[in-house]
Amino acid sequence: MLAAMGAWDLRSNHNVLRNYPILGHLRYMLEFVRPELRQYFFESETSGRPFNREQRDLINARADGGSDTSPFGTRRDMEGAGFDFVQHSMAPKDVDSRHARLVIGGPQCRVPYNSSRLNISAMSFGALSGNAVAAMNKGAKLGNFAQDTGEGAISPYHREHGGDIIWEIASAYFGCRYQDGSFDPDEFKKKACAEQVKMIEIKISQGAKPGHGGLLPGSKVNQEIADTREIPVGEDCLSPASHPEFDTPIGLLQFMARLRELCGGKPVGFKLCLGHRAEFMGVCKAILETGIQPDFITVDGAEGGTGAAPAEFSDFIGTYINEALPFVHNCLVGIGKREEIVVIASGKVALGFDMAEKIALGADMCNSARAFMFSVGCIQAQRCHTNTCPTGVTTQDPARAKSLEVNVKAVRVRNFHDATVKSLLDIVGTLGLDSPDRLGPEHIFHRPEHGPARTYADIHPKVEVGDFLRDAIPEDYLQDWQQASAQYF
Numbered sequence: 001m002l003a004a005m006g007a008w009d010l011r012s013n014h015n016v017l018r019n020y021p022i023l024g025h026l027r028y029m030l031e032f033v034r035p036e037l038r039q040y041f042f043e044s045e046t047s048g049r050p051f052n053r054e055q056r057d058l059i060n061a062r063a064d065g066g067s068d069t070s071p072f073g074t075r076r077d078m079e080g081a082g083f084d085f086v087q088h089s090m091a092p093k094d095v096d097s098r099h100a101r102l103v104i105g106g107p108q109c110r111v112p113y114n115s116s117r118l119n120i121s122a123m124s125f126g127a128l129s130g131n132a133v134a135a136m137n138k139g140a141k142l143g144n145f146a147q148d149t150g151e152g153a154i155s156p157y158h159r160e161h162g163g164d165i166i167w168e169i170a171s172a173y174f175g176c177r178y179q180d181g182s183f184d185p186d187e188f189k190k191k192a193c194a195e196q197v198k199m200i201e202i203k204i205s206q207g208a209k210p211g212h213g214g215l216l217p218g219s220k221v222n223q224e225i226a227d228t229r230e231i232p233v234g235e236d237c238l239s240p241a242s243h244p245e246f247d248t249p250i251g252l253l254q255f256m257a258r259l260r261e262l263c264g265g266k267p268v269g270f271k272l273c274l275g276h277r278a279e280f281m282g283v284c285k286a287i288l289e290t291g292i293q294p295d296f297i298t299v300d301g302a303e304g305g306t307g308a309a310p311a312e313f314s315d316f317i318g319t320y321i322n323e324a325l326p327f328v329h330n331c332l333v334g335i336g337k338r339e340e341i342v343v344i345a346s347g348k349v350a351l352g353f354d355m356a357e358k359i360a361l362g363a364d365m366c367n368s369a370r371a372f373m374f375s376v377g378c379i380q381a382q383r384c385h386t387n388t389c390p391t392g393v394t395t396q397d398p399a400r401a402k403s404l405e406v407n408v409k410a411v412r413v414r415n416f417h418d419a420t421v422k423s424l425l426d427i428v429g430t431l432g433l434d435s436p437d438r439l440g441p442e443h444i445f446h447r448p449e450h451g452p453a454r455t456y457a458d459i460h461p462k463v464e465v466g467d468f469l470r471d472a473i474p475e476d477y478l479q480d481w482q483q484a485s486a487q488y489f
């Protein structure tokens with residue numbers, strides 16, 4: 001057998017096997033187990049990515065409902081460049097638990113949604129297994145928060161437990177499309193008016209693959225997914241990069257108004273990863289020109305996750321959340337609309353501090369995707385796109401998916417949510433504030449490579465309410481504002 005294998009290796013396409021027949025296989029075996037070896041034996045508490053062991057352990061401890069305290073002191077490099085922190089007050093406060101929620105819905109919304117400050121970010125049935133979707137939805141029901149469906153439509157697993165749903169509509173209009181892929185308003189209306197659907201989110205882009213349509217490998221497109229999305233079985237499922245229904249900022253707002261009308265006046269907003277700043281300002285100008293405004297804007301950081309994306313899109317495109325938020329916030333303040341539009345942040349939100357930071361930098365609340373994946377059992381093996389997820393979270397293989405026990409994981413989802421929001425309120429109180437709404441960029445310190453830490457208020461321009469209407473545009477924004485147009489992206 002060895003001789004046959006050696007002879008086979010000599011004709012292999014792999015240089016290593018041709019030079020080192022038989023022995024060369026050792027290299028490929030080690031390569032195969034490298035991620036596990038790294039994770040289990042060599043990774044430090046704070047070096048792993050996207051989420052390090054410290055974060056994963058804390059999420060798991062909170063999901064288990066156990067103690068989330070740590071002994072002996074911090075392991076973080078507090079003197080290192082990029083370290084962010086807050087300063088406490090000598091007069092800490094107890095923050096009332098009603099501040100764990102807020103109301104989403106501007107003047108054009110007829111059915112505002114009383115939302116938790118932390119919801120489950122968009123993840124489709126297809127990217128996630130049915131059991132993972134069901135566990136998250138049941139967790140959302142137990143904890144009175146919401147699950148975003150992701151672009152893959154509302155599946156039976158979203159409906160089974162009755163947890164609140166934010167229905168995401170992306171460029172392929174899954175769940176509300178004609179066969180040619182165009183938007184079907186009747187189908188949309190039928191589903192969007194369901195009591196369980198609380199808000200509608202138009203997806204323009206996501207941080208892990210901005211400017212690229214959704215991608216679900218054909219190996220994952222089984223009958224159930226095909227039925228949910230209204231697409232053929234077994235074929236790669238690609239969404240177009242842009243929406244067929246609009247191609248200008250005004251078009252986006254008109255589509256939004258149409259959806260709001262069709263769904264009976266529920267909050268409608270859009271999700272984007274910030275790209276060209278002038279384009280976002282074009283949407284701001286369109287708001288002023290048309291009088292149509294979103295009820296919320298979800299800002300996703302370039303560091304966001306995905307089920308599958310081209311590596312270059314994940315690694316090099318889009319704006320990091322901590323840079324995007326101050327810009328989006330300032331633009332909305334500048335046009336005088338910030339009070340009426342809720343800003344939702346996503347991008348590696350896993351801890352109470354992450355929530356406090358995002359809210360201070362310009363958000364009102366947060367979404368989290370991967371931290372909720374950890375709470376249903378993900379171990380960061382990063383094989384989500386292969387249909388071989390070892391924990392049943394992102395696979396459509398029924399044998400693997402059934403290892404995920406819906407009832408057990410639902411409790412973990414609820415526990416993680418509750419403990420994280422509690423941690424946010426604790427931090428806010430420690431700062432001497434009585435509500436997360438009081439957080440601002442002046443509360444978050446950032447340590448640069450050289451010199452003392454500065455607050456984000458010192459780093460980003462300050463904009464007063466209505467400044468853009470008075471042509472008082474900060475120098476840093478002026479060129480983009482002049483380029484921005486409501487008529488084109």
Ligand SMILES: Cc1cc2nc3c(=O)[nH]c(=O)nc-3n(C[C@H](O)[C@H](O)[C@H](O)COP(=O)(O)O)c2cc1C
Pocket residue numbers: 121122123124127128149150151152168203205206207271300301303304305306307346347348349367368369370371384394
């Ligand atoms: C498995 C998976 C599937 C996702 N699917 C979608 C999707 O359908 N639509 C979307 O807008 N974002 C999708 N995202 C992005 C998340 O909603 C979120 O914006 C991003 O991961 C940042 O949050 P996180 O850092 O907490 O994971 C997905 C992310 C993951 C990990």
Ligand code: SF4
Pocket residue numbers: 373377378379380381382383384385388389390391392393394
């Ligand atoms: S365990 Fe691995 S493959 Fe499964 S969801 Fe987590 S990262 Fe993806």
